[in-house]
Amino acid sequence: MGLNCGIVGLPNVGKSTIFSALTSAPAEAANYPFCTIDPNVGIVNVPDERLNKISELIPPQKLIPAVVEFVDIAGLVKGASKGEGLGNKFLANIRETDAILHVVRCFENEDITHVDGSIDPLRDIETINIELALADLETVDKRKERASKELRAAGSEKAKEAAQIMPILDKLQAQLGEGKPARGIEWSDDQRILLKQLHLITLKKTMYVCNVDENGLDEDNDYVKKVKALAEEEKAEVVVICGQLEADIASLETEEEKQMFLDEAGMTESGLSRLIHKSYNMLGLRTYFTAGEQEVRAWTFHEGDKAPQAAGVIHTDFEKGFIKAEVYHCTDLFEFKSESALKSGGKLRIEGKEYVVKDGDVMHFRFNV
Incomplete structure (x- = not known):
């Protein structure tokens, strides 16, 4: 990823x-x-001990963490x-x-x-934090200078964006000027979208x-x-x-x-x-697994990803042609000891495009390209 x-x-x-x-x-x-x-x-x-446990119950040729x-x-x-x-x-x-x-x-x-x-250690942390803050402050100062010029072009898209980001830049200047990190400020989701363009350390x-x-x-x-x-x-x-x-x-x-x-x-x-x-x-990363005779593998996805996005981690075709996913949780496998017992116990589910993948899910995707 x-x-x-x-x-x-x-x-x-x-x-x-x-x-x-x-x-x-x-x-x-x-x-x-x-x-x-x-x-x-x-x-x-x-x-990930879960990977080893899955491989004991579904023995593979390869194990991939x-x-x-x-x-x-x-x-x-x-x-x-x-x-x-x-x-x-x-x-x-x-x-x-x-x-x-x-x-x-x-x-x-x-x-x-x-x-x-x-x-x-506190002095050392402060030394690093001040240097990172000063580097960010230079970035903010340059962006504010550009935003001031863009504001003069009244009615333009750039002027609208400049008007949105200017209060954010003012907050950042005050925070970073004191050697404090930008993450110390509570930001709204909309503000975070605007902040991305600054690439602040x-x-x-x-x-x-x-x-x-x-x-x-x-x-x-x-x-x-x-x-x-x-x-x-x-x-x-x-x-x-x-x-x-x-x-x-x-x-x-x-x-x-x-x-x-x-x-x-x-x-x-x-x-x-x-x-x-x-x-x-x-980093906001979580793990789901695929399991079969060929390999038992751990796949990395972002917390909050839905089934098609998780499928796309394997291959983009899986996401584009996603139909549905067969899903069970690894803890249920550890309890029931086999996939056939899972099915009999009603623990294997069919999930669609809106399913939010959970850490520890074992998944098999159906797709058509």
Whole structure:
């Protein structure tokens, strides 16, 4: 679906370590700023135990999980909005992503340099947020200047649009001028349509990723508590993760070894798994399944999609020629153990074009082209 999460933060906070663990492919990581210049892009499988359970009941030749894309963007510094530290290039990379994972350093380690010489996650978050806000403010200022000119062409379509967007631009100037993100303002649906043309970085959904050491996983340290308090104010998600520990787990060769490591560490789920799930959900993505002898596959759709749109994820012809869909939920399969038992129990339904697909549906589409 082309949706992705950009991993951002100050230099040396653990972005590339986390990215490498996510993708199990080494991104350049070093103890100096700007070791990542061009963004690394990784396609990551979405862990989903439901997929495995379905395959146990409907054994396939192939098992294909859903995926989500992550982009590792170089560290930003003060002055990035003015070009410091290749800032303009990095900001452009962030603008092209659909959501932001803001990695924050929440651990002490004298061997890993911090660009500001001390650990202060709220200061670090503010540094990044101000730079992103200033970059957006420049965009807003330019649009407002153009809108002012368009207003002079009274009666034209451009003048009407300029009159609609001008109050929005005024609100944005005040908010961004204080270094606060555009997502902090309550916007109506109509306003959000107009906002899309601005491609604002600070309007993107954001999740804070607290990178801690191994001792910080058992209970929140003071740094994590501060980040969580800020996130609560912003209504943002938070994930606590030990980047180095996750990198160690990812370096293991087999799933059995990884599970043994988790068991020994007293972890039911890896931090990366939580991060992937929350990122997937933050992007508004959900999963339905197709199941048969050839393959059991997880397909990604947008929350709220109707059956024809979900069918179009497989192939555009499925959407164009959609007739109906045979649907049951995977939890019913887990209960009844087979599709034939599902049918006998009245759990298999025929749905039409207005059916809103649910996360966990198992679907078979009928179409005609």
